[in-house]
Amino acid sequence: MIRIENFSKRYNKEVLAVANLNLEINDGDIYAFIGHNGAGKTTTIKAIVGILSFEEGDIYINNKSIKTDALMAKKEIAYIPDNPDLYDHLKGIDYINFIADIYQVPKQRRLELITKYGEMFEITNNLGDEIASYSHGMKQKIAIISALVHEPKVLILDEPFVGLDPVSTHNLKQEMKNLAAQGASIFFSTHVLDVAEKLCNKIAIIKKGELIYQGSMEEALQKGSLENFFMELEHNEIK
Amino acid sequence: MKLSKLVKINLISYFNYYKILNAKTFKDKLKEIFKFLFVIIVYGIFGLYIYLFAKLVIDGFITLEIEEVILGEFFALASIFILFATVFRVDSMLFHSKDYDLLGSLPLKKSTIIASKMLNLYFSNLIFTIIIMVPVLIVYLQNVTVSHLFIPLYLLTMLIIPLIPTIVATFIGSLISFITSKLRFKKVFQFILMLSLTLVSIYFSFSNNDISNLELANLSKSFINIFNNFYPLTKVYMDILVNYNWQSLLIFMGIPLIAYILTIGLISKFYTQIIVKFKERITTGHYHLEIKKTNTSFGALLKKEFKRFITSPTYILNSTMGIILLLILSIVINFISLNKLTTFIPIEEINALVSENGALFMGIMLLISCTSSSSISLEGKSFWVIKSIPVSYEEIFRAKVLVNFLILFIPSLLVIFFLNCKFHFSFLTNIVYLAIFLSYSILISILGLIINLHFPLLNWTNEIKVIKQSVATFVTIICAFTLGIVPIVLLSKFNGNLYLLSISGIYFIISIFLSIYLKKVGKKLLLKLDS
Numbered sequence: 001m002i003r004i005e006n007f008s009k010r011y012n013k014e015v016l017a018v019a020n021l022n023l024e025i026n027d028g029d030i031y032a033f034i035g036h037n038g039a040g041k042t043t044t045i046k047a048i049v050g051i052l053s054f055e056e057g058d059i060y061i062n063n064k065s066i067k068t069d070a071l072m073a074k075k076e077i078a079y080i081p082d083n084p085d086l087y088d089h090l091k092g093i094d095y096i097n098f099i100a101d102i103y104q105v106p107k108q109r110r111l112e113l114i115t116k117y118g119e120m121f122e123i124t125n126n127l128g129d130e131i132a133s134y135s136h137g138m139k140q141k142i143a144i145i146s147a148l149v150h151e152p153k154v155l156i157l158d159e160p161f162v163g164l165d166p167v168s169t170h171n172l173k174q175e176m177k178n179l180a181a182q183g184a185s186i187f188f189s190t191h192v193l194d195v196a197e198k199l200c201n202k203i204a205i206i207k208k209g210e211l212i213y214q215g216s217m218e219e220a221l222q223k224g225s226l227e228n229f230f231m232e233l234e235h236n237e238i239k
Numbered sequence: 240m241k242l243s244k245l246v247k248i249n250l251i252s253y254f255n256y257y258k259i260l261n262a263k264t265f266k267d268k269l270k271e272i273f274k275f276l277f278v279i280i281v282y283g284i285f286g287l288y289i290y291l292f293a294k295l296v297i298d299g300f301i302t303l304e305i306e307e308v309i310l311g312e313f314f315a316l317a318s319i320f321i322l323f324a325t326v327f328r329v330d331s332m333l334f335h336s337k338d339y340d341l342l343g344s345l346p347l348k349k350s351t352i353i354a355s356k357m358l359n360l361y362f363s364n365l366i367f368t369i370i371i372m373v374p375v376l377i378v379y380l381q382n383v384t385v386s387h388l389f390i391p392l393y394l395l396t397m398l399i400i401p402l403i404p405t406i407v408a409t410f411i412g413s414l415i416s417f418i419t420s421k422l423r424f425k426k427v428f429q430f431i432l433m434l435s436l437t438l439v440s441i442y443f444s445f446s447n448n449d450i451s452n453l454e455l456a457n458l459s460k461s462f463i464n465i466f467n468n469f470y471p472l473t474k475v476y477m478d479i480l481v482n483y484n485w486q487s488l489l490i491f492m493g494i495p496l497i498a499y500i501l502t503i504g505l506i507s508k509f510y511t512q513i514i515v516k517f518k519e520r521i522t523t524g525h526y527h528l529e530i531k532k533t534n535t536s537f538g539a540l541l542k543k544e545f546k547r548f549i550t551s552p553t554y555i556l557n558s559t560m561g562i563i564l565l566l567i568l569s570i571v572i573n574f575i576s577l578n579k580l581t582t583f584i585p586i587e588e589i590n591a592l593v594s595e596n597g598a599l600f601m602g603i604m605l606l607i608s609c610t611s612s613s614s615i616s617l618e619g620k621s622f623w624v625i626k627s628i629p630v631s632y633e634e635i636f637r638a639k640v641l642v643n644f645l646i647l648f649i650p651s652l653l654v655i656f657f658l659n660c661k662f663h664f665s666f667l668t669n670i671v672y673l674a675i676f677l678s679y680s681i682l683i684s685i686l687g688l689i690i691n692l693h694f695p696l697l698n699w700t701n702e703i704k705v706i707k708q709s710v711a712t713f714v715t716i717i718c719a720f721t722l723g724i725v726p727i728v729l730l731s732k733f734n735g736n737l738y739l740l741s742i743s744g745i746y747f748i749i750s751i752f753l754s755i756y757l758k759k760v761g762k763k764l765l766l767k768l769d770s
Contacts, residue, residue, distance in 0.1 A: 012264055046769075051626040053766045074629035085620035087543065089550035093526065101539030102628045111530045118528060128526030 001027050002048060002154060002185055007057035009043050017043045018209045021057070025185045025202070027153075030176060032196035032217075033189040034230065035206035041189040042082060044206070045158045048187070049079040061154055075103070078152035082159040082189075084139040088132035092123065092142045095131060096149055103150035110149060117145040120171045136163040144172060148179075155179060157188035161195060173199055197226040205233060241347060245355035250362060274694070274710045281713050282370055289313075290374035296459065297382050303457070306383050307481045309375065311463040314400065314476050317371040321364045321404035322411075327553070329412030331701045332360055333506070334514060350507040357405070357503050364401035372397050388483050396479060396488075402495035403472065406502045417516065430552035434563070536630050540638035547617060548610055548642060557706045558613060559646055561604035566650045569657035593658065594668050596730060598675035598739060603723030605651060605679045611643040612687030612715035615765075616696040616705040622768065632762045636688060643684035651676035671736050674743035682722065682746045685753045687715050692757075692764040722746070 002025040009018045018040040025031045035041050046052035048059050050066045050073065059066045064073040086095050093114075100110045118124035121141040131139060140163045147155065155176070161169050176186050176199065190196050196203060196217075203220055205213040213220075213233055223229040293309060300306040333356050342352050376393055379385070419428050467473040472494065478487040506513070534542060548554055556563070618625060625635055655672050658664065664672070694711040696704065706712065726742045733741075 012267075046623075049627045051623050052769060071629050071631055074627065077627070079623075079627045081623055083620070085623070087547070087621050087624070089547060090543070093528070094546070097530070097533075098539050098543055099628070101534040101542075102536045102630060104536065105533075107530050107533050110533070111528070114530070115528060124528055125526055127528065 003060040009054045025187050027183045030180045030186045030200045032200040032203045039206045040209040076153045078147035080143050080147050080157045084143040086131050093127040096146050099146040100149050113149045121168050155186045193226045246358050249359040286370045293375045293378040311477045312459045313375045315466045318404045322408045325408030326412040330416040353507045354503050368400045544638050544642040558610045559608040561608035562650050565604040569654040598672045602679045606683045606719035606723045609683050609687035612691050612711050613705050614639040615691040640684045647680035671739045678743040678746040681750045690714050
C-alpha cells in the first residue's frame with residue numbers, strides 16, 4: 001500500500017511542482033496517474049521511490065515512511081523510470097544480477113525469474129551483451145526485468161510502455177494484472193488513456209501540481225470513456 | 240548562418256554559459272561563477288608554467304644568438320600538445336556525439352554539421368594554443384626587439400596553429416576508433432594504446448630536465464630541424480615572424496585552411512557510412528543463462544564500482560596514472576644498473592633518498608591517483624539507480640572509497656616489493672613505506688569522494704568532461720599536491736622515520752575526521768542531488 005499525505009514539492013524553494021497531494025493506493029490496486037507534461041507526475045513518482053527529497057508531507061510504503069525509514073520502504077518497491085538510463089558499461093545480465101544482489105534474491109529463485117521474464121520479453125539471447133549496445137526498448141526490458149526479479153510488493157512505473165514492442169506491452173500489462181491479483185500495489189503514470197482505461201481500477205488526475213480528480217475507473221467511465229472524462233475535466237478547469 | 244548558430248550552440252554548452260546565466264538562486268549563480276573562475280585559474284597556472292619555461296629556455300637561445308628558435312619550438316610543442324589532446328576526443332565529438340540523430344534529421348547539409356563539429360574542435364584547441372603561445376609572446380617581447388608587424392603577424396598565425404594538428408588528430412583518432420570498435424577486447428587495446436601514448440609524451444617532457452640552458456638551446460634547434468621534416472610549416476612559421484615574408488604567410492594560412500575545408504568535405508561525404516560502421520556493435524545474441532554466484536548487497540556495490548573502473552580506459556588512465564607510473568618505475572628500476580643511475584646522483588645518495596624519504600615523494604603519486612573524485616559524477620543519468628535501491632548511503636560511500644583504496648593500496652604493496660628487490664630495505668623502512676602508502680591511500684580515497692559530493696557533475700554526455708575537466712578533479716589534484724608537498728617542504732625542519740610515521744599518523748587522524756564528516760554531511764549532499 002502507498003499512502004501519500006499532504007505531499008508538496010518545491011524546486012529551488014520557489015517553484016511549486018506539487019501541492020498538498022493526498023492519495024492512497026491499496027493492495028491489489030492498479031492506479032493510473034494521468035496529467036499534462038509538467039503536471040507533477042514524475043516529481044511525485046520520484047518522491048515516492050526516494051529519489052527526490054521533499055520537505056512537506058510524507059509518503060508511506062506499506063506503513064514505512066520514505067522520509068524517515070527510507071531503507072525499509074525501498075525494500076518493498078520496484079521502480080521503472082520513464083527513461084531507462086542504466087549502467088551502459090554492464091552487460092544486461094550483470095545489471096539484473098546487481099539489482100537481484102541488492103534485494104538478496106536467492107540464486108534458484110533468481111534463475112527462475114530471469115528465465116521467465118527473459119523469455120517473456122524476448123531478450124534472453126541478448127543478456128550477455130553490453131547495455132550500451134541496446135536499443136531504447138531493450139533497455140526498458142532490462143529495467144522491467146530488474147524491477148520484477150525481486151517480486152516487489154509495490155510497483156511504481158513512469159510511462160512504462162514507451163519504447164516497448166506490442167508483444168512486450170501486452171505481456172507487461174498481463175504481468176501487472178497478475179501482480180495486482182497477488183496483492184501488489186501498482187502505481188503508474190501514462191499519457192495513453194486507452195491503456196489506463198483497460199488496465200486500471202483507479203485513477204488520479206493531476207494538473208499544475210494539484211490533484212483534480214481521484215476515484216474509481218468505473219466512476220470515470222460513466223462519461224463513456226476515460227478520454228471523454230479527461231476532456232470534460234479539462235474543459236471545466238478552463239471555465 | 241546555420242553554421243554560426245550550430246557553432247554558437249556548441250560553444251554555449253561547452254562553456255556552460257546558460258548555467259551561469261539561468262542559475263535560479265544567488266548561491267547557485269555564485270557556485271557556477273566559482274566553477275568557471277576555477278577553470279580559468281587552472282588555465283592561468285598552466286600559462287604561468289609555460290611562461291616560466293619559455294623564460295628559462297630563451298636565455299640559452301640568446302647566448303647562441305638564435306632567439307627566434309623559441310618561436311619554432313613552442314609552435315612545435317603547441318602542435319604536438321593539440322595532436323595528443325585531440326586524438327581521443329575526436330570519437331566522442333565527431334562520431335559518438337549524442338546530437339547526431341537530432342541534427343541528422345534536420346534540414347541541414349552534412350557539411351554544415353561536420354563544419355560545426357570541426358569548428359568546435361578548433362575553438363577548444365585554440366584555447367590551448369592561446370595558453371601556450373601568449374606567454375611565449377610575452378617572453379619574446381621582453382627579450383627581443385621586434386618590428387611593429389610582429390605582434391599582428393604573431394596573433395594572426397596563432398589562429399592558424401590548431402588547424403593542421405586538429406586535422407591529423409582527426410584522421411588518427413577516427414582510425415583508432417574504427418579499429419577499436421571492431422575489436423572484441425577493444426577496451427584492453429584502447430588502454431594499452433592510451434598508456435603507450437601517455438608514457439611516450441611523459442618521457443619526452445621529462446627527458447630534457449637535467450641539462451643546462453645552453454644544451455637545451457642546442458637540443459631545441461636540432462628538435463626544430465627534425466620536427467620540420469615531419470611538419471614543414473614550422474620553418475614557414477618562423478620565416479613569417481623573423482623575415483616578415485608575405486609569401487610564407489600566404490602558404491602558412493592557405494594550406495591549413497584549404498586542408499581544413501577538404502577534411503570537412505571528405506568526412507561529410509562518408510559521414511553516414513562511418514557512423515553506421517561505428518554503430519555496428521559486436522553482439523553475441525546467443526547468451527546462455529546461468530547464475531554463477533550471488534553477492535551481498537555491499538559486494539554487489541563493490542563489484543559495480545570496480546566494473547565501472549575497469550571498463551573505461553579513460554577513467555583508468557586519467558585517475559590512476561600516478562600509481563601506474565610508480566608501479567612501472569619500481570619494476571623498471573630493477574632492470575637498470577645502479578651505475579647508470581649514479582651518473583646523475585652518487586649511489587649512496589640514491590640509497591639514502593629512497594630509504595629515508597622516498598615514501599613521501601612516491602606518496603605524491605598515490606595522492607594524485609583518485610578514482611573517488613569522479614565516482615559520484617560518473618553515475619550520470621543512472622544516478623537514479625543508487626538513489627532508488629535499498630542500500631544506505633554509507634554503504635554507497637564505503638564501496639566507492641574502498642574501490643579507490645584497493646586500486647591504490649594493492650599496487651603500492653607491489654611497489655614496496657619491487658623497491659625491496661633493488662634497495663633491500665630494512666624492516667623499519669618497510670613499515671614506514673607501508674604506513675605512508677596506507678595513510679595516503681585512505682586519505683585521498685575519502686577526500687576525493689567528499690570533493691565530488693561538493694562539486695558533482697551529473698548531466699554530462701561525455702565521461703571525459705567528468706574525469707578530466709570537472710571542478711572536482713581539479714580541486715582534488717590541487718589538494719593532493721598540497722597534501723603531498725607539505726611534508727616534503729617540512730623535511731628541512733624535521734626528518735627521520737619518526738617524522739614520516741608522524742605524517743602517516745596525522746593523515747590517519749585527518750582521514751578519521753573526514754570519514755565522520757562524510758557520514759554526517761555526505762548523506763545530505765547526496766540527497767540534495769537530483770538525477
